[in-house]
Structures are given as C-alpha cells and as structure tokens.
Amino acid sequence: MTANTGRWIGRTYLGLVLVFLYLPIAIMILMAFNRSALYELPFTFDTVWFEALAKNDRLLTASFNSVVIAAVNAVIATTIGTLAALGLARYSFRGKRLLQILLFPPITIPWLIIGTSMLVFFFWTGIGRGLHAILLGHVALSLPYVIVVVGARLASFGPQLEEAAATLGATPWQTLWRVTVPILAPGIMAAALFAFAVSFDQFVISYFLASPGTSTLPVEIYTSIRKGFTPEINAISSIIILVSMGLMMLVVRHFRFGGER
C-alpha cells in the first residue's frame, strides 16, 4: 500500500464519519422545509411549519424561558465561578484539593440522578419546581465548566503581574479590576458563552424541575415528541441546532478546546 492510497482511505473514512454525524441533522432540517407532515416524497419546499411555529404560543413561551434562563445562568455562573477560580488559583490552603475534587460530581454523575435528587430536595424543602428551580440547577451544572475554563486561563499567567501591581501600591480591588480581569477577559467570555450553551441545551435537569405549565424549550419538545408528533417540532429543532452550534463556534473562537495552541 502506498502512502497515497493510505491517505485516500483515511480521508474517505473520516468523510464517512462526518456523514454519520451530520446525516440525521441534515434530514431533520430538510424535513422542516418539506410540505408533507408525514415525510412524504417528493420533497416540496414550504415554510408552512415555520409559520405554524410562529403561532404556537406554548413553544414560543418555552423558547423565551429558555433564552432568559440561559442568559441569567450565564451571568450568575460566570460571576461566582470566576471568583472561585481566582480563589483556587491564587491561594493555597488546606482543603483546596477537596474543593477541586468536589467539582467532579456535578459533571460526572449522570444527570438523571442529579436531576431527580434536586426534585426530591427542592420539593421537600419547599423550594418547589418551576423556572427558579431550573435556574438553580443550571447554575450548578455550569459552575464546574466556568471554574475549569477560567482556571485554565489563570494558570496561563503567573501571579507576578498581580504582585507587581500590589508592589506599586494598587489596592487588591484595583489589582483585580485593572490587572486580573482584563487579562482574564477572553477566558471569562468563553466561560459565559459556554454556560449559556450548557443551560440552553440542558434537558434532563429541566425536565424533572419544570412545573406543569412552565417549562423550557427542550422539555416542551420532549413532551410533544412523547405525546405524538407535531411537525413544528422539526422547525424549532432545526433552529435550536443551528443556534447551539453557532454558540459553540463562538466559544471555540475565544478558547481552544482540544489542547492545540
């Protein structure tokens, strides 16, 4: 086998993997523009499902809820997550290792377990279900990501700059705002977008914490799928997938995942 054939086989294989990854998404978007609700062929272009979507109040309200929760979640999670990252990166203290380990359970324990335990606890303590409960849950899921992303940025420059500012007479508050935060800005920005995406795409936790009547978009979609099919779901799903992929493109522009630099 020559190097060329090998390369050709490799590229074809990668191409097939990409087809597998994008095929269902492409078909879904295509079907969102098909006039028939029952996937009938031939394909006839029509925006009828998008028009139906524009009149579907349940889905529109749920979309609004999703966007608001994702935005508020991004603000809260980024703020308190950045503070925690600063505390973990710039101080060494007893129990720090434990605090770092405690970031793993929220991301590694299956969401099903986290979600149901929140349901049990919130119901029991009177916090209840609803949008506020969903927000509480989303921030918890976003925090570990924010702390890791901002922490990685913090680790890329030492405390020397901050020490220099302090030596030159800056108060801790001035040092934070004039030195640390500007350098951290790209990391904070990426973390905020990431937190937005985590919340916007979150289904499992929201599903258990939604109260009847108020829910987020993924919960509403799941209910519609289980109850029986409505083709507007195709339209809104196509919009969601494009929004969430677009968001991740933004994140990647700000912060490289995958370790290549």
Place this chain on the structure above:
Amino acid sequence: MDATGRRRWAIAGLTGPAYLWLALTVFLPLSAMFYFSFLTAAPIGGRESAFTLEHYIDFFTKSVYWFNARRSLELGVHVTLICILIGYPAALVLAKQISGRWREALFLLIILPFWSNALVRTFSWTMVLRGDGLIGRMINPLLPAGWEFDLLFTYPAIVIGLVHAYLPYAILTIYISLQAIDDSFIEAARSLGASRLKAFRRITLPLSIPGVLAGIFLIFVPVIGSFMEPRILGGKNAIMLGPIIENQFVTAFNWPLGSALSFIMLGIVLLVLAIASPVLRRHLSVG
C-alpha cells in the same frame, strides 16, 4: 484585621458563593435522596414514613430490576465499544494524516454536534430510522419481499442514537492522546526496520491508551444513566434502569424506590470507576 485573617476572608469570599451554591443544589440533594431511599413513603405533605431497607432488598431479590440493570450494562458496553472502534481510526487519521487548517476545521466539525442539543439530535434520528422516513421511503421499494427497513423503536435504534451522541467524545479523547505522541518515536522505529503495523502496535497504540480509557469512562457512565434516548428511539424496548428510574419520579410517584434505584445506579458507576481507577491512574500518570 491581621494578614492571616484577611487571607482567610479572601479565600472564603472568593470560593464561598460557588461552593454554597453547589452544596444547596448538588450535595444536599444527593444526601436527601440517600435518606429518602430508606423510607417507606416520601415524607411530603405530612405523610407518615418509616425506615426500611425494602427498596434495596427488592432490587436484589426481584428479577425485573436485575434484568433492567443487566440491559443497562449491556447497552453501556455495546455503545462504548462501538464508539471506540469507530472513533479510534478517525482520531488516528485526524492526528497523523491531516495537518494545519484542515485539521482544525475537521476537528471542529467533529466536536460541534457534541455540544449541540442532545434531545434534538436524538429526535432527528427518529426521522432517519422510521420505516416511512426519508431513507425508508427510498430503500423499502428496492428491498426483496419480507425485508423492511424500519429500525425505530428497536434496540439497535437506541445503540445508533447513543453512538451518535458520544462518538465525538471518543474521537476527542483519543485524538488528544495521539496528538501528544512525538512523531520521531515512530520514525525511529520505522528506520530501525519496524513495519508500519508493528510501529503502530508497539508505539502508537500503547501511548494512546490513556485517551482510550478516558473515552471509555466518559461514555460508559452517561450511557448507563441515559433515559431520554431509550425512550425516544426505543419506545417499548426502553427496558433499562434509566427509564425505570424516570418512571418512579414522573408517573409512578414512588420517590423512595426511585431514590434507591438511583443510588444503586450510582453504586454501579462508582464500582466501574473503582475497578478502572488503578488502570486509569497507571496510564494517566505515564501519559
């Protein structure tokens, strides 16, 4: 205030809010659920409840739960295995054959679906797998009598959906470890007369094991805990631990039983982690 006092306040002030939040929304709820799993009824709305081991005993004595747990484990093994088998060559091509801007673009294309909405991606498979979907309508007329393409609501449909969901994870973790391998090792082996295959088997493969293990762990755990994918793609075939737990909380309202099953699932996850951790530690410290 002296320096140590100020330092202590700074640490508490910086880390406090985040960890209080996590305590309220993750650690206290998990403890509450553990407590619930030993009760006869959920102590909500003034209901009487007493301590019991019944739910845990049920799991170990009633075959229906064993059966479901076994199905969950099988699903976890199947999905993880397929992800690694498909993902490894893809990561290899990406890391060793493609370079520069192309590599960056392809890498992004592969991980992008992973960060998009999981529910919507699962839903999109229903359109591909159903008999009257786009592919079914094209293929079915061509198939010989007695054959029909209609995979929706079958076990393979669940596997396909989950492989689609977690394949990018496998490629990502394996790619990262492959990328870290210094090409000069492989060149040295080749110039010393090792065949391409031998160089791969003796150098590339062992050095990439940490990535494979990370992938296995990152895929196996969420697959064991999945319930939405089996429900949407498996229909009546969603006979697994995840959907049963969902049932206890959403339709059956048997919270103590659901809590016990959740902790058994958590136990299975921790057990897998415990078994894997010596291997993981050995490989991750080398890599």
